[in-house]
Amino acid sequence: MANYKDLVVWQRAVDLSVEIYRLVKKLPKEETYALSDQMRRAAVSIPSNIAEGKSRSSEKEFSYFLGIAKGSRAELETQLQICKRIGYLNEEDTKTAFGLLVEVEKMLVKLQAAIK
Numbered sequence: 001m002a003n004y005k006d007l008v009v010w011q012r013a014v015d016l017s018v019e020i021y022r023l024v025k026k027l028p029k030e031e032t033y034a035l036s037d038q039m040r041r042a043a044v045s046i047p048s049n050i051a052e053g054k055s056r057s058s059e060k061e062f063s064y065f066l067g068i069a070k071g072s073r074a075e076l077e078t079q080l081q082i083c084k085r086i087g088y089l090n091e092e093d094t095k096t097a098f099g100l101l102v103e104v105e106k107m108l109v110k111l112q113a114a115i116k
Contacts (some may be wrong), residue, residue: 002083003054004053004054007111009104009108010050013047013104014047016076016100016104017043019046020040020043023083023094023097024036024039024040026088026089028088035083039079039083042079045069045072046072047069049066049068050069051070063115063116066112066116070105080097
């Protein structure tokens with residue numbers, strides 16, 4: 001694969017980011033500069049780190065950035081769980097996002113294992 005845009009994991013991570021931007025609009029205004037902002041940053045970090053790592057010169061660097069993407073994915077999952085527990089979002093609201101989180105996680109793990 002010559003370009004990060006060709007990676008399905010990057011494409012699905014972008015889909016996840018778009019879904020998170022949609023979801024945070026449902027959060028209360030008082031969360032605009034707190035949880036909402038944190039969730040957007042974590043979501044955008046996932047495809048951004050995949051892209052940056054793929055654009056680096058070595059597989060070791062790529063693997064490192066995939067690790068960062070995995071961390072951001074876990075952070076985002078935690079934030080979504082908090083939103084559900086607080087009652088900001090319900091199961092139906094988060095179904096697509098959680099599905100994408102699982103899908104992206106599996107792809108990140110497989111890709112990282114393949115390049116080590």
